[in-house]
């Protein structure tokens with residue numbers, strides 16, 4: 001049983017304020033679905049303005065993480081994920097979204113403007129996959145509702161390289177650059193970097209204090225402690241950013257590699273700018289919704305990018321400067337019979353809407 005409710009599906013959304021009731025509701029439905037997007041620490045660092053059938057997405061800097069994310073990379077990635085969710089939801093609801101990214105140089109927090117058009121409201125257009133094949137709108141909406149960050153350990157079934165390549169293609173189709181890490185040596189070195197970044201952050205009291213405040217932060221945001229598995233030493237969990245313990249007798253990365261059959265993939269861009277972060281966020285969402293639709297589980301690992309030293313090593317030594325890394329993803333299969341992973345909460349719509 002999920003304590004905070006399977007928000008989007010089981011609980012009706014909280015009512016929007018009165019003046020909004022008189023407006024067309026579909027754009028608000030798109031915003032509500034966009035807000036199901038993943039965000040760093042579930043900070044949901046976005047605001048939306050709805051004007052008729054135009055949506056504006058703003059970065060909400062008041063929800064930034066100054067210790068872990070001083071430049072706002074993860075904040076903008078999170079907004080990019082919401083931007084892609086909005087496009088996917090709009091298409092699935094029969095609208096055609098046209099996006100302008102960073103449309104106002106005088107206002108860099110206005111990340112995107114989305115125009116929705118629907119020439120014939122009675123005839124929803126099917127969404128298409130990047131390759132042009134038709135995509136079932138119901139499957140997209142289901143993926144938005146069912147996607148989760150499930151940090152429980154994956155099964156031992158390996159993720160085939162072709163699967164990772166297909167996910168990378170999806171990310172590239174939505175504007176990011178992406179590279180699966182399949183070479184065994186590169187993979188081993190990446191695991192070492194991930195572990196080194198975790199250890200560095202575990203020694204940073206300011207960062208840890210910031211992270212702690214987002215665990216059970218409120219009923220509307222943050223990460224419920226129920227979403228963070230205990231670190232166990234059996235086959236059910238692996239070390240994650242919200243647990244500090246690690247079995248002392250076996251070095252983390254070696255243990256993880258031995259036990260691990262999951263895939264790892266990097267999303268990045270040509271540089272470390274806001275526009276590239278926004279596109280990487282869109283790519284992250286596109287990849288994750290595809291993974292959800294095809295039974296794969298995704299867990300972002302951003303610490304290796306947040307820590308300067310490990311980010312540089314990842315970019316130069318492992319990626320050969322082919323892309324600037326923005327986020328690393330662990331990808332695997334969850335057990336089919338495993339219990340439901342509860343949805344993390346979301347802020348009510350009226351909290352994220354600008355007048």
Ligand SMILES: Cc1cc2nc3c(=O)[nH]c(=O)nc-3n(C[C@H](O)[C@H](O)[C@H](O)COP(=O)(O)O)c2cc1C
Nearest residue numbers: 038039040041042074077148149300301302303344
């Ligand atoms: C940019 C970004 C970075 C993230 N980094 C991590 C991470 O380092 N470790 C982790 O366990 N989860 C990470 N997450 C997952 C978020 O914690 C998760 O999306 C959020 O708690 C909402 O939960 P949900 O994805 O189940 O909806 C990240 C998500 C985003 C969008």
